[in-house]
Structures are given as C-alpha cells and as structure tokens.
Amino acid sequence: MGRRKKKRSPEQRDGLLILNKPSGPTSAACLNDIKHQLKQFKIGHGGTLDPMAEGVLLVLLGHGTKLAPYLSGGTKTYRGTFRLGITTDTLDIQGEVVKESDVSASAEDVKRAILYWKELTEQEVPAYSAAKHEGKPLYALAREGKETPVKIKPIVISHVEVLDVQMPEAAFRVSCSAGTYIRSLVHSLGTRIGCGATLTSLVRESSEPFGLDQALDLMDVLENPESFPERVIPLADTLPHWPRFTLTEPLSGLVKNGAWLPVVDQPGELLAGELGDQAMLLDPEGTPLALVEAKLQNGTPKWAILRGLWNQD
Missing domain, CATH: 2.30.130.10 (PUA domain)
Structure with missing residues (x-):
C-alpha cells in the first residue's frame, strides 16, 4: 500500500514569513514554535542561522516550501563583531576557549585583514556546523569527540565594510554567497594576524531579496495568531526579483x-x-x-x- 497523505491543517498557509530570529534558540526551534503553536505543519526555511545569530530567517510555509532552492541561494548580508586574542572550539563566543593570545596587531592591520575577505574564494567549513560527513552532521561528530574531516567550500564575497575598530574588538558588514560561514571568516582573519579571533555577535541584515526592515519578531508572531494569515507573503509574491x-x-x-x-x-x-x-x-x-x-x-x-x-x- 502507498503512504497515506497527511491531512492538511485548515490553518496551514502557503507562502513566506520573514522572521527576525532572536539570538539564543536554534532556527529549528523557531520553526517548531511556529509549526506547533500556529499549526503550520508543512514548513521549511531559506537558510538557517546559528543559535547565537539573529536577523532575517525566511520561513517557507505550505506550497512555499517548493521554492526553497530559489530563495536559499541568494546573497546574504551580515553585520557582526569579533574579538581578537581568543580562539574557541566553535569559532564563536558561545564555544569553549581553547587558546588566548596577546594582541600585537594595530587597528590598521585589522582593517586590512577585514577588507582582505573580498579576495577569498574558498573557506574551511567549521567542525561545529550542520555540514554532513557520511550522512552525519559535523557538529554531532565534534560533540562525540570524534575527528571531523576538513571540508573546503567555494565562497563569493561581494562586499566588505569596516564599521569600527576599538582594539581588541572590531565591527564589520559583509555580503556573501549563500552558505558562507562568517565564523570561519573571522577565524581565518585571526589566523592571518597571528593572535586568533572569535565572532561575538552576528545579525543577518538581508537574505536576498528580503531585508530586516520587513522581518517580524518571533514572539509577536506567536502571540498574535489572529493576524498571522495577513503577515504571510502570498506564494505569487515570494520571488519579487523575478519577472x-x-x-x-x-x-x-x-x-x-x-x-x-x-x-x-x-x-x-x-x-x-x-x-x-x-x-x-x-x-x-x-x-x-x-x-x-x-x-x-x-x-x-x-x-x-x-x-x-x-x-x-
């Protein structure tokens, strides 16, 4: 016998919700809240964010999940901060510190190192990431204390901007291809400078073609279920940059x-x-x-x- 189709929830919407993910919960946890509290049982995303990160998370609903390949591959823009002299196992401040070093680099050295990102064409995938090896996420292998294979992926950095440098911390903005790990950009910068560096905050400002100014706070969405239907972008409007x-x-x-x-x-x-x-x-x-x-x-x-x-x- 064939698999029986699941009955569609009367509350199920078709389209896109632009969410302003808070820092703390995983992207999956945010989707699960929407799934169960608002009965959106067919749900997906256009590219996840790390737990520490916040900002634009494209939530695909109902038939909108069919558009995942076309919404997840767009350019992403991030604003972030990092601290020099610290290296963690996860490459961000939420990880365990594995090394601390003195910082001898100047503010100008740091600015040049940030701008150098635009020259990069590939990066190493972090051990603590959802990338898979033989069907298992790398983070699962890392948490089990197992050796994680080195994976290199191509990236495109289309824009880099130095926002502020107050040693030993710095702020930046970067636009990049989908799947680029900002943690790895910061880690590679710390390696080049010679003192290590760790990502301390990250905000996704846009996920092409949608920006933070269009995003809705998670708690606002969950606490106002009566307005949820009108907040979902209809399927026909989910790709506004396409004819x-x-x-x-x-x-x-x-x-x-x-x-x-x-x-x-x-x-x-x-x-x-x-x-x-x-x-x-x-x-x-x-x-x-x-x-x-x-x-x-x-x-x-x-x-x-x-x-x-x-x-x-």
Missing part, C-alpha cells in the same frame, strides 16, 4: 501539460526574456503555475519548467 507573466487560459493549459513556451525577444512583451533569465508563470487568476528558466531546446530559446506549482494537493 512574472500572467498567461492566457490556453497557455496555462500547455504549461500544465509540461510544455516549454517560446521566449519572446521583444522587451516588455509577454514571455520576453534572454537565455538564463528566470521567471514565474501565473494563470489568468494570478495563481502561480510554474518557475521557469530561458534555455535552448533544439536551438530555440524556450521557457524550461524548473518547478511546477499548479499541483496544489
């Missing part, structure tokens, strides 16, 4: 049958675009049909279906 095309009924029918529609090369026209462009297709009522990308099919530009959204089961 949206409202199709005719015949074209909608073709998309539901899996057809790739032709790319129009006249700007401003329905289905206009260039190779590599991504867009959302809507039916005549404004209901999302599919996410598409302009690709070549037999030498002809077509809107290839990335993710069908018309099945609302």
Whole structure:
C-alpha cells in the first residue's frame, strides 16, 4: 500500500514569513514554535542561522516550501563583531576557549585583514556546523569527540565594510554567497594576524531579496495568531526579483501539460526574456503555475519548467 497523505491543517498557509530570529534558540526551534503553536505543519526555511545569530530567517510555509532552492541561494548580508586574542572550539563566543593570545596587531592591520575577505574564494567549513560527513552532521561528530574531516567550500564575497575598530574588538558588514560561514571568516582573519579571533555577535541584515526592515519578531508572531494569515507573503509574491507573466487560459493549459513556451525577444512583451533569465508563470487568476528558466531546446530559446506549482494537493 502507498503512504497515506497527511491531512492538511485548515490553518496551514502557503507562502513566506520573514522572521527576525532572536539570538539564543536554534532556527529549528523557531520553526517548531511556529509549526506547533500556529499549526503550520508543512514548513521549511531559506537558510538557517546559528543559535547565537539573529536577523532575517525566511520561513517557507505550505506550497512555499517548493521554492526553497530559489530563495536559499541568494546573497546574504551580515553585520557582526569579533574579538581578537581568543580562539574557541566553535569559532564563536558561545564555544569553549581553547587558546588566548596577546594582541600585537594595530587597528590598521585589522582593517586590512577585514577588507582582505573580498579576495577569498574558498573557506574551511567549521567542525561545529550542520555540514554532513557520511550522512552525519559535523557538529554531532565534534560533540562525540570524534575527528571531523576538513571540508573546503567555494565562497563569493561581494562586499566588505569596516564599521569600527576599538582594539581588541572590531565591527564589520559583509555580503556573501549563500552558505558562507562568517565564523570561519573571522577565524581565518585571526589566523592571518597571528593572535586568533572569535565572532561575538552576528545579525543577518538581508537574505536576498528580503531585508530586516520587513522581518517580524518571533514572539509577536506567536502571540498574535489572529493576524498571522495577513503577515504571510502570498506564494505569487515570494520571488519579487523575478519577472512574472500572467498567461492566457490556453497557455496555462500547455504549461500544465509540461510544455516549454517560446521566449519572446521583444522587451516588455509577454514571455520576453534572454537565455538564463528566470521567471514565474501565473494563470489568468494570478495563481502561480510554474518557475521557469530561458534555455535552448533544439536551438530555440524556450521557457524550461524548473518547478511546477499548479499541483496544489
């Protein structure tokens, strides 16, 4: 027998909630509170934050979970602080101090070291992280006292800004590719300077295309369940940085049958675009049909279906 589908909660919403995660609880704990207290049993995220970190956490609800790959991969911007002369096992101030060193570097040395982040193209994944080895999170191996494999990942740092340096502490802002570990950036800086460094605070200011000014406090969300539905961004508005095309009924029918529609090369026209462009297709009522990308099919530009959204089961 096939698996029986879970009954959908009448309170379940479809779309996106922009949460201002507080420092302290894990991202999973925040999602669990929303899941159980507001009966949002189909729930996901667009990139977690460490327990110490706060700021923008994209919470995906219902059919919004289908958009995870397209919301989690955007550029993230963080504001943070670190302290020189301390190294911890987790690379942040919540970890156990494993080394303390004198700080001989100057404020100018620290500024240059922060700005050097923009030259980095890869980083080492922290031992205390959710990255997996043979199906097991590295943090689980670390907590068991087992050796964690060294994993290197590519990163892109698009913007770096020195906000303040008051030795032995400094503040910064950085914009980076999804999955970049800010703890590792700080740790590598401390290694280059020679005295160690530990992240002391971190705020995610934006997760493209949404910012902290749009985010809601967790307790406010939980304590006001009556206003929750209107706070959820509808599915059709979850990718505001993508073009949206409202199709005719015949074209909608073709998309539901899996057809790739032709790319129009006249700007401003329905289905206009260039190779590599991504867009959302809507039916005549404004209901999302599919996410598409302009690709070549037999030498002809077509809107290839990335993710069908018309099945609302």
